[in-house]
Amino acid sequence: xxxxxxxxxxxxxxxxxxxxxxxxxxxxxxxxxxxxxxxxxxxxxxxxxxxxxxxxxxxxxxxxxxxxxxxxxxxxxxxxxxxxxxxxxxxxxxxxxxxxxxxxxxxxxxxxxxxxxxxxxxxxxxxxxxxxxxxxxxxxxxxxxxxxxxxxxxxxxxxxxxxxxxxxxxxxxxxxxxxxxxxxxxxxxxxxxxxxxxxxxxxxxxxxxxxxxxxxxxxxxxxxxxxxxxxxxxxxxxxxxxxxxxxxxxxxxxxxxxxxxxxxxxxxxxxxxxxxxxxxxxxxxxxxxxxxxxxxxxxxxxxxxxxxxxxxxxxxxxxxxxxxxxxxxxxxxxxxxxxxxxxxxxxxxxxxxxxxxxx
Amino acid sequence: xxxxxxxxxxxxxxxxxxxxxxxxxxxxxxxxxxxxxxxxxxxxxxxxxxxxxxxxxxxxxxxxxxxxxxxxxxxxxxxxxxxxxxxxxxxxxxxxxxxxxxxxxxxxxxxxxxxxxxxxxxxxxxxxxxxxxxxxxxxxxxxxxxxxxxxxxxxxxxxxxxxxxxxxxxxxxxxxxxxxxxxxxxxxxxxxxxxxxxxxxxxxxxxxxxxxxxxxxxxxxxxxxxxxxxxxxxxxxxxxxxxxxxxxxxxxxxxxxxxxxxxxxxxxxxxxxxxxxxxxxxxxxxxxxxxxxxxxxxxxxxxxxxxxxxxxxxxxxxxxxxxxxxxxxxxxxxxxxxxxxxxxxxxxxxxxxxxxxxx
Numbered sequence: 001x002x003x004x005x006x007x008x009x010x011x012x013x014x015x016x017x018x019x020x021x022x023x024x025x026x027x028x029x030x031x032x033x034x035x036x037x038x039x040x041x042x043x044x045x046x047x048x049x050x051x052x053x054x055x056x057x058x059x060x061x062x063x064x065x066x067x068x069x070x071x072x073x074x075x076x077x078x079x080x081x082x083x084x085x086x087x088x089x090x091x092x093x094x095x096x097x098x099x100x101x102x103x104x105x106x107x108x109x110x111x112x113x114x115x116x117x118x119x120x121x122x123x124x125x126x127x128x129x130x131x132x133x134x135x136x137x138x139x140x141x142x143x144x145x146x147x148x149x150x151x152x153x154x155x156x157x158x159x160x161x162x163x164x165x166x167x168x169x170x171x172x173x174x175x176x177x178x179x180x181x182x183x184x185x186x187x188x189x190x191x192x193x194x195x196x197x198x199x200x201x202x203x204x205x206x207x208x209x210x211x212x213x214x215x216x217x218x219x220x221x222x223x224x225x226x227x228x229x230x231x232x233x234x235x236x237x238x239x240x241x242x243x244x245x246x247x248x249x250x251x252x253x254x255x256x257x258x259x260x261x262x263x264x265x266x267x268x269x270x271x272x273x274x275x276x277x278x279x280x281x282x283x284x285x286x287x288x289x290x291x292x293x294x295x296x297x298x299x300x301x302x303x304x305x306x307x308x309x310x311x312x313x314x315x316x317x318x319x320x321x322x323x324x325x326x327x328x329x330x331x332x333x334x335x336x337x338x339x340x341x342x343x344x345x346x347x348x349x350x351x352x353x354x355x356x357x358x359x
Numbered sequence: 360x361x362x363x364x365x366x367x368x369x370x371x372x373x374x375x376x377x378x379x380x381x382x383x384x385x386x387x388x389x390x391x392x393x394x395x396x397x398x399x400x401x402x403x404x405x406x407x408x409x410x411x412x413x414x415x416x417x418x419x420x421x422x423x424x425x426x427x428x429x430x431x432x433x434x435x436x437x438x439x440x441x442x443x444x445x446x447x448x449x450x451x452x453x454x455x456x457x458x459x460x461x462x463x464x465x466x467x468x469x470x471x472x473x474x475x476x477x478x479x480x481x482x483x484x485x486x487x488x489x490x491x492x493x494x495x496x497x498x499x500x501x502x503x504x505x506x507x508x509x510x511x512x513x514x515x516x517x518x519x520x521x522x523x524x525x526x527x528x529x530x531x532x533x534x535x536x537x538x539x540x541x542x543x544x545x546x547x548x549x550x551x552x553x554x555x556x557x558x559x560x561x562x563x564x565x566x567x568x569x570x571x572x573x574x575x576x577x578x579x580x581x582x583x584x585x586x587x588x589x590x591x592x593x594x595x596x597x598x599x600x601x602x603x604x605x606x607x608x609x610x611x612x613x614x615x616x617x618x619x620x621x622x623x624x625x626x627x628x629x630x631x632x633x634x635x636x637x638x639x640x641x642x643x644x645x646x647x648x649x650x651x652x653x654x655x656x657x658x659x660x661x662x663x664x665x666x667x668x669x670x671x672x673x674x675x676x677x678x679x680x681x682x683x684x685x686x687x688x689x690x691x692x693x694x695x696x697x698x699x700x701x702x703x704x705x706x707x708x709x710x711x712x713x714x715x716x717x718x
Binding site for chain 2: 052058059069070073074077078079081084085086087090091092093094095096113158217218219220224225228236239240241242243244245247250252253256257258259260261262263266275276277280291349350
């Protein structure tokens with residue numbers, strides 16, 4: 001008489017999220033297998049003179065697009081914008097998009113209004129690109145060019161590896177447009193190695209810090225320049241997995257109003273990286289401290305933030321533009337750990353589903 | 360023996376803010392005295408082919424710019440973007456701005472990085488415009504063209520009449536660029552009349568509602584399309600005068616993560632106007648209600664939001680694009696009343712000064 005098979009162990013809360021955070025160095029390496037396609041698509045955009053880059057996406061995809069503004073601005077010197085989907089799709093505005101590259105960002109390639117936007121942008125004369133994990137998706141089908149994200153099947157509801165690869169992909173495309181794609185790809189390989197070491201180290205240090213935030217209901221997340229994308233992404237993770245009203249702000253935004261809301265129960269997460277915006281971030285952190293708020297300093301220039309209550313350093317990448325690929329990780333792991341401390345399952349956020357199909 | 364002069368009565372908390380909210384119909388009328396200048400500058404931009412509109416400003420000015428995206432997109436069909444000041448001023452990105460109009464928004468005309476941006480944009484080939492209350496300011500001096508806001512001296516720290524006039528000014532400029540400025544100006548006159556009636560009515564109804572929010576620490580403010588500017592502006596007023604962590608979201612943003620944070624202690628302010636985005640706003644409100652959150656419905660389509668806990672209707676303007684000029688007022692008065700209910704003085708927000716000089 002054989003005993004029955006033991007039942008599989010119950011899922012650990014947040015295990016999918018953690019698995020995908022850990023997978024990020026590998027995901028980045030997979031993206032780089034597609035480098036030739038990025039080079040080809042960048043050349044096509046350049047040949048067409050499509051140097052205004054209109055990026056559209058929701059949630060984490062839109063956050064990655066905020067990085068794209070800097071990648072295209074700093075590398076080929078192109079104007080990139082997070083375009084309004086509503087303007088084109090809901091209101092039917094007729095914009096002349098000749099001279100534009102329209103870049104639809106969607107993990108699944110199924111987001112309806114992103115698909116619809118790309119279709120309309122194509123009719124309006126834009127060079128259209130789908131940036132997606134699924135090169136067989138509807139979005140890929142409608143666009144003239146497809147750039148595979150290579151992040152691999154996403155099982156977690158809160159995006160992590162997809163976001164990381166979107167940021168890297170936009171950087172790679174911008175670098176190829178600027179004629180320095182090869183060097184950028186090499187730098188991405190270095191960052192993948194840095195992530196390999198960073199993630200396990202943060203897994204050890206972050207949970208203890210997160211514990212102190214168990215009863216926090218609101219936070220600001222401050223980043224400037226390319227790190228504003230990181231601030232947006234970390235704030236979104238905190239919102240969706242920890243139910244914290246977390247608002248992303250640039251260092252300058254803070255001074256224009258929100259600083260008035262701060263008090264000792266309103267912690268501020270600061271991302272400080274070694275680039276020309278660092279003095280503004282340091283100054284903003286000073287105002288936070290004056291207001292008596294708890295201050296978390298992260299990024300490769302975390303030590304520049306005087307008087308921080310908590311410090312989570314990240315390694316310095318080969319060039320400053322790549323820092324968002326590293327500085328987002330403390331936030332991802334903090335959200336994962338804090339959700340658990342709050343008794344929430346980050347793999348089952350209330351009211352969210354994997355693919356958001358509603359317009 | 361004469362008794363000493365009686366001391367002047369102490370300032371009533373928020374009296375400056377309230378005075379400027381009340382002044383808005385008049386401020387709008389003053390803007391319209393400058394209509395000819397708007398017509399002239401729009402013609403200059405058109406003649407130069409400067410049809411990509413780069414708007415820069417901080418705080419309320421940046422919120423008004425979010426309206427500009429729709430005004431220029433829907434009226435002349437131009438691409439307008441809230442450009443990154445950081446990219447140009449801090450990182451020194453060299454963008455080709457031929458074919459661009461660069462529009463600096465600053466109440467005082469003194470905001471240093473806005474002045475610096477406009478100067479650099481001019482060198483990069485943009486047609487530069489200063490939109491300011493002070494046509495003798497540094498910003499006005501650096502730009503090729505000056506558009507007076509006409510809002511009059513601003514004494515309150517939280518902007519209200521300046522924001523309203525910035526929105527109207529961007530609309531007027533866009534309408535003239537589209538060859539229908541005269542009609543738009545007439546519509547603005549109608550709105551000024553609607554504001555005359557709306558403001559006293561809301562002054563009577565809003566304080567009682569605000570009282571119920573005395574202990575609220577976080578809120579979402581939802582608006583879509585041109586009303587996203589309104590959502591941003593109302594959230595900023597709540598942050599700076601009421602110390603509420605208020606986050607502006609589009610109806611679609613909400614579904615991509617933040618909905619997971621909602622609970623009955625997390626109220627949501629919804630702006631519903633009669634335009635093509637109304638179904639998306641109604642659907643988002645439905646999700647808010649399902650999450651058990653308290654729902655405030657405002658705007659000229661407030662009645663389309665089923666099951667709202669509080670309703671603050673605004674009149675329907677002559678055309679949908681003008682609705683943000685009316686729908687912002689309930690939020691302004693709510694912030695004023697709620698700050699007082701919380702025992703705060705909206706005329707003295709912690710840590711803020713009138714002109715933000717820091718970069």
